[in-house]
Amino acid sequence: MKIDLRSDTFTLPTPGMLEAIARAEVGDDVFGEDPSVNELEQRMAAKFGMEAALFCPTGTMSNQVAINVHTRPGDEVICEQQAHVYIYEGGGIAFHSGSQVKALPGNRGRIVAEQVVAAINPDDVHKARTSLVCLENTSNRGGGSCYNWEDVLAIKQVCQIHGLALHLDGARLFNALVATGQTPQQYGAVFDSISVCFNKGMGCPIGSVLMGGAAFIRQARRVRKLFGGGMRQAGFMAAAALYALDHHIDRLQEDHMHARQLAAALEKKDFIGSILPVETNLLIFEVKGRFTAATLAATLEHYGVRCLAISPTQIRMVTHLGIHSAMISQLVQLIDEL
Numbered sequence: 013m014k015i016d017l018r019s020d021t022f023t024l025p026t027p028g029m030l031e032a033i034a035r036a037e038v039g040d041d042v043f044g045e046d047p048s049v050n051e052l053e054q055r056m057a058a059k060f061g062m063e064a065a066l067f068c069p070t071g072t073m074s075n076q077v078a079i080n081v082h083t084r085p086g087d088e089v090i091c092e093q094q095a096h097v098y099i100y101e102g103g104g105i106a107f108h109s110g111s112q113v114k115a116l117p118g119n120r121g122r123i124v125a126e127q128v129v130a131a132i133n134p135d136d137v138h139k140a141r142t143s144l145v146c147l148e149n150t151s152n153r154g155g156g157s158c159y160n161w162e163d164v165l166a167i168k169q170v171c172q173i174h175g176l177a178l179h180l181d182g183a184r185l186f187n188a189l190v191a192t193g194q195t196p197q198q199y200g201a202v203f204d205s206i207s208v209c210f211n212k213g214m215g216c217p218i219g220s221v222l223m224g225g226a227a228f229i230r231q232a233r234r235v236r237k238l239f240g241g242g243m244r245q246a247g248f249m250a251a252a253a254l255y256a257l258d259h260h261i262d263r264l265q266e267d268h269m270h271a272r273q274l275a276a277a278l279e280k281k282d283f284i285g286s287i288l289p290v291e292t293n294l295l296i297f298e299v300k301g302r303f304t305a306a307t308l309a310a311t312l313e314h315y316g317v318r319c320l321a322i323s324p325t326q327i328r329m330v331t332h333l334g335i336h337s338a339m340i341s342q343l344v345q346l347i348d349e350l
């Protein structure tokens with residue numbers, strides 16, 4: 013058995029995607045002359061009903077570019093305390109943008125409007141200027157949880173009243189859309205900027221797309237260059253993303269089903285504690301009794317199954333397009349026998 017559930021970033025391009033990459037029409041994107049990049053940016057902007065888009069090498073860069081454009085040094089950014097932009101981007105908010113973070117305790121990575129209101133600093137010389145709210149959907153550390161649309165709208169209203177920008181780290185936004193039935197247009201109408209990853213469940217080697225208003229994206233293009241992210245024949249990777257838009261969105265449903273099947277198998281075991289509700293393709297559960305997270309991960313690895321011990325008592329498994337139903341059946345059987 014060779015089953016890698018450590019992350020959906022381990023996905024490899026399918027033969028169809030490789031063919032799309034090989035056939036891509038490319039040019040120098042710093043000169044604005046890569047037709048595949050231009051097509052991807054236009055297509056994503058249209059899909060989300062936003063004015064413009066920018067292809068970035070990573071989701072970290074597209075988030076950090078967005079934060080840089082939305083803030084000034086000395087500002088404060090509001091986000092959930094386990095947000096990727098805060099805990100997994102190398103201190104980038106401080107490093108790149110000179111802003112500080114007010115991190116709020118959420119419910120599986122999600123915050124609500126009342127918390128945002130309470131976190132906004134008053135107009136007072138002692139206080140940092142609150143300028144930006146960042147949400148994450150699905151939430152990575154929240155175990156792939158999705159926002160309710162009403163909660164997003166309530167946060168938007170707070171942002172409008174207080175003049176704050178609203179950014180979405182939508183690394184796995186397509187997972188959320190498929191799971192909830194929400195639409196790209198809903199998101200485009202509410203957020204000032206959205207970052208979507210193609211290097212996760214979408215199955216591309218690299219790439220993220222940042223979307224926003226025309227003036228925002230013009231400035232983001234400057235900052236991307238400043239950060240070293242101006243790419244030349246990036247169209248090979250944009251072609252992979254275009255292919256993923258056509259072929260890899262609806263199938264995310266399958267990943268979500270696989271995650272639920274694994275949860276159902278784990279739930280029956282005496283060495284498994286609580287399992288976070290499985291909403292999408294991330295599965296986070298507690299290990300107890302005869303295993304620790306590390307010894308269970310090691311035991312599974314012995315059978316060719318890789319997963320991540322994310323704390324002494326917690327394991328994370330991520331389903332993705334490299335994980336087929338037959339693998340899930342094999343793994344369910346292995347779990348039954350443990």
Ligand SMILES: *Cc1c(COP(=O)(O)O)cnc(C)c1O
Pocket residue numbers: 069070071072073075096097148150151152181183184209211212220
């Ligand atoms: C993966 C991820 C990112 C971006 O990661 P990169 O590896 O830089 O593309 C951003 N936010 C979340 C929630 C993620 O899971």
